[in-house]
Amino acid sequence: MPMDVGRVQKEIRDIERDRASGVTIEVQGNSLQKMIGCLKGPSDTPFEGGTFYVNIELDDQYPFVPPKMRFITKVWHPNISSANGAICLDILKDQWSPALTLKTALLSLQALLSSPQPDDPQDAVVARQYLGSLPEYRQTAKQWTDTYAHTQQVVGLEAKVQQIVEMGFEREQAVVALRAAAGDENQAMEILLGA
Amino acid sequence: MPSTMLTPEEWRCPLCLDLLFKPAVSSACGHVYCFWCLHKAMSPYTPSACPVCRTKYNQLPAICAKLHHYLATQFPEQYAARRQETEAEERDLRSTTPEPSPAPCPLPSGPDAWTPQHFACDSPACGKLLCHPLVLTCGHVIDAACMPRVGDVDGADGHASHTSECPACGLVSQQPAAACKQLGELVTQLFPEHSRQRLLECEHDLAAKIPGRQLVPGPQAHAQAGQQLPVSNQASEGLVGGSVYPATPRASAAGSAADGSGATTGDEGTAGDAAGRRQQQQQQQALSPSLTLAFRRRQEAGGASQLMADRLEANLQRLSGDSYVHHAVGCDGCGAYPIQGRRYKCQDCPEAMGFDLCGACMDRGLGNVVGRFNQRHLPEHRMHLCRPRVTAMHLLQAANPELPMEQLMWLLELTLTGGDEEAGQEHEATQPAQQQQQQSPASGSSSGAALNHSDSSTDTAVTTLRRGPRPVYHATAQEPSPSAHAAAAGGPGTAGGAAAGAAAAAGSDSVQELGGEAQGLIDDEEEEVHVALADLVRDS
Numbered sequence: 135m136p137m138d139v140g141r142v143q144k145e146i147r148d149i150e151r152d153r154a155s156g157v158t159i160e161v162q163g164n165s166l167q168k169m170i171g172c173l174k175g176p177s178d179t180p181f182e183g184g185t186f187y188v189n190i191e192l193d194d195q196y197p198f199v200p201p202k203m204r205f206i207t208k209v210w211h212p213n214i215s216s217a218n219g220a221i222c223l224d225i226l227k228d229q230w231s232p233a234l235t236l237k238t239a240l241l242s243l244q245a246l247l248s249s250p251q252p253d254d255p256q257d258a259v260v261a262r263q264y265l266g267s268l269p270e271y272r273q274t275a276k277q278w279t280d281t282y283a284h285t286q287q288v289v290g291l292e293a294k295v296q297q298i299v300e301m302g303f304e305r306e307q308a309v310v311a312l313r314a315a316a317g318d319e320n321q322a323m324e325i326l327l328g329a
Numbered sequence: 330m331p332s333t334m335l336t337p338e339e340w341r342c343p344l345c346l347d348l349l350f351k352p353a354v355s356s357a358c359g360h361v362y363c364f365w366c367l368h369k370a371m372s373p374y375t376p377s378a379c380p381v382c383r384t385k386y387n388q389l390p391a392i393c394a395k396l397h398h399y400l401a402t403q404f405p406e407q408y409a410a411r412r413q414e415t416e417a418e419e420r421d422l423r424s425t426t427p428e429p430s431p432a433p434c435p436l437p438s439g440p441d442a443w444t445p446q447h448f449a450c451d452s453p454a455c456g457k458l459l460c461h462p463l464v465l466t467c468g469h470v471i472d473a474a475c476m477p478r479v480g481d482v483d484g485a486d487g488h489a490s491h492t493s494e495c496p497a498c499g500l501v502s503q504q505p506a507a508a509c510k511q512l513g514e515l516v517t518q519l520f521p522e523h524s525r526q527r528l529l530e531c532e533h534d535l536a537a538k539i540p541g542r543q544l545v546p547g548p549q550a551h552a553q554a555g556q557q558l559p560v561s562n563q564a565s566e567g568l569v570g571g572s573v574y575p576a577t578p579r580a581s582a583a584g585s586a587a588d589g590s591g592a593t594t595g596d597e598g599t600a601g602d603a604a605g606r607r608q609q610q611q612q613q614q615a616l617s618p619s620l621t622l623a624f625r626r627r628q629e630a631g632g633a634s635q636l637m638a639d640r641l642e643a644n645l646q647r648l649s650g651d652s653y654v655h656h657a658v659g660c661d662g663c664g665a666y667p668i669q670g671r672r673y674k675c676q677d678c679p680e681a682m683g684f685d686l687c688g689a690c691m692d693r694g695l696g697n698v699v700g701r702f703n704q705r706h707l708p709e710h711r712m713h714l715c716r717p718r719v720t721a722m723h724l725l726q727a728a729n730p731e732l733p734m735e736q737l738m739w740l741l742e743l744t745l746t747g748g749d750e751e752a753g754q755e756h757e758a759t760q761p762a763q764q765q766q767q768q769s770p771a772s773g774s775s776s777g778a779a780l781n782h783s784d785s786s787t788d789t790a791v792t793t794l795r796r797g798p799r800p801v802y803h804a805t806a807q808e809p810s811p812s813a814h815a816a817a818a819g820g821p822g823t824a825g826g827a828a829a830g831a832a833a834a835a836g837s838d839s840v841q842e843l844g845g846e847a848q849g850l851i852d853d854e855e856e857e858v859h860v861a862l863a864d865l866v867r868d869s
Binding site: 138140141144145148197198227228229230231232233235 | 343344345346347366369370378380381383414733735736739
């Protein structure tokens with residue numbers, strides 16, 4: 135069964151209309167199967183002020199199976215892998231319901247940032263630190279936010295993407311790398327070559 | 330007053346986010362979906378959860394004619410557009426849905442010209458304006474006050490609980506219905522005065538029917554909501570008879586494995602002769618003794634995969650008789666999906682979709698119903714009793730009764746995709762070996778742990794088992810069956826992979842062991858058993 139394109143389009147329109155929600159989404163390519171979501175770090179947390187990008191992939195059976203989500207921006211959080219951004223969140227796994235949407239999922243990620251669940255960790259090192267020494271955890275998380283998530287809007291992204299695509303990279307990879315590198319072409323190239 | 334219920338925004342399907350088309354109401358909680366959307370959202374293996382509130386339900390409801398006529402008249406253009414869209418999809422699926430029965434009174438010529446007759450209770454004895462509309466599995470809308478009473482416990486909506494026999498058509502729902510709030514609000518908005526009057530009347534009726542019932546339910550009443558209904562009087566026992574699903578999903582943590590308490594309570598019997606016939610059929614249906622014997626012998630022999638054998642044996646009863654679940658097959662009479670217990674399949678229906686009835690509907694003689702998918706079934710068609718066929722999914726379920734369905738599907742997928750390196754990395758900093766024999770309560774929070782455990786042992790499983798093309802285990806593999814087109818049913822995984830998953834999750838050491846097990850079983854098993862194990866054996 136092909137993906138329910140109509141529903142995904144409606145979801146995207148809904149996110150675009152609702153600016154107040156604080157989450158945005160950008161489609162990669164034409165198929166509506168790959169997107170990059172963006173959410174703001176919740177206030178009163180070590181993630182405050184950060185902008186976090188999330189890679190989203192939709193299966194053909196979406197919305198009857200959960201979307202695949204993974205942080206592009208590096209995050210220090212017990213339920214998010216510090217190495218690859220994989221997320222441990224029940225609604226993205228067995229607690230998914232087709233009545234949930236990309237918007238509610240992104241908002242849930244925002245909520246996850248404010249309330250870590252160290253008992254069901256994704257990253258055991260972070261979880262141990264969270265349980266053992268909370269101030270230290272907060273400091274590290276803040277440091278990571280400052281280093282990786284304090285990006286200004288990527289200026290002139292399209293031109294930079296073109297540049298990288300001309301060098302023979304996939305468009306989607308280029309965008310992801312540029313975002314992760316906060317718009318720095320050189321750093322983006324390093325990411326692409328290192329990957 | 331802002332006429333919110335009169336705008337299409339209030340009538341969006343929570344699944345396709347479009348205007349509802351051929352609305353069907355999940356009767357246990359009252360949430361409304363498009364018929365097709367709700368069908369796609371159902372689980373082919375276990376009772377399903379309402380996508381909005383997660384209330385468990387196990388019957389695919391029929392289209393609600395009242396809501397259908399309301400939407401078609403109130404939003405004619407949008408509804409016509411939705412019809413066009415849906416019919417195009419139906420052509421692709423090569424399946425259709427029945428047109429709801431025409432409205433009992435002429436529909437208004439245009440929007441906003443509704444009269445109370447259009448929203449009257451479907452009970453032949455009532456016919457008054459709806460006040461607490463219960464949309465039953467058959468699609469009829471009955472007022473709460475018109476449903477026969479079961480007990481004195483108040484239901485989730487604060488009103489008395491009811492038996493679930495429809496006064497209009499006699500169809501028995503397996504769960505008590507809850508009021509459909511959307512329909513209730515619509516009626517209140519259309520006829521504010523009339524509804525207020527009816528509300529008082531209904532409260533009065535209910536108070537008279539239930540001695541000691543307070544008009545305003547107290548907090549205690551709400552606390553009791555959702556509990557099992559005590560069946561209080563003789564008459565209602567007869568009504569509730571018929572196959573009843575366990576209150577908790579079979580695969581959930583609550584449905585404890587060994588004691589089988591989560592298993593079905595079985596049929597109480599609706600008529601004497603039917604009971605006799607059923608007993609005979611149950612014997613026919615029971616798992617062949619040689620398979621049982623094989624399990625037992627394997628157990629005595631001991632070995633690395635004894636744990637798996639033990640657990641399978643403890644749950645053998647789930648693979649036969651009234652506990653057997655016909656995956657991805659739905660009853661065209663009462664909508665039960667999947668069918669549990671006896672299943673009858675029509676041998677003469679030409680549609681690819683097929684026509685099936687559950688034991689209870691067969692006994693009630695529902696030979697001339699219009700199928701959920703518009704099959705042209707006729708009463709003279711021959712129905713035949715299907716034997717239970719134990720598939721890899723059944724074994725996986727029986728060996729891991731504590732795991733929820735979603736995790737079993739994950740296991741299948743995991744084995745199919747070669748251990749999914751993402752899943753492997755995800756738990757990079759592995760948790761201590763506490764999960765070695767973990768039979769963790771499969772709550773949402775433990776999902777990571779359970780998966781982690783399986784990761785470690787599936788690697789070998791996958792390499793041994795992924796050697797050749799194998800029939801993909803999915804719904805249609807059993808038989809060309811009705812409702813098997815369900816996209817949701819496309820459970821990925823190979824037969825071998827499934828068995829590997831079973832082995833991994835049961836804590837078995839290696840797949841070769843399991844292969845040996847399977848070999849032993851098949852040697853002992855003379856009858857046609859099931860595709861999955863046979864396939865596994867070929868490779869081991």
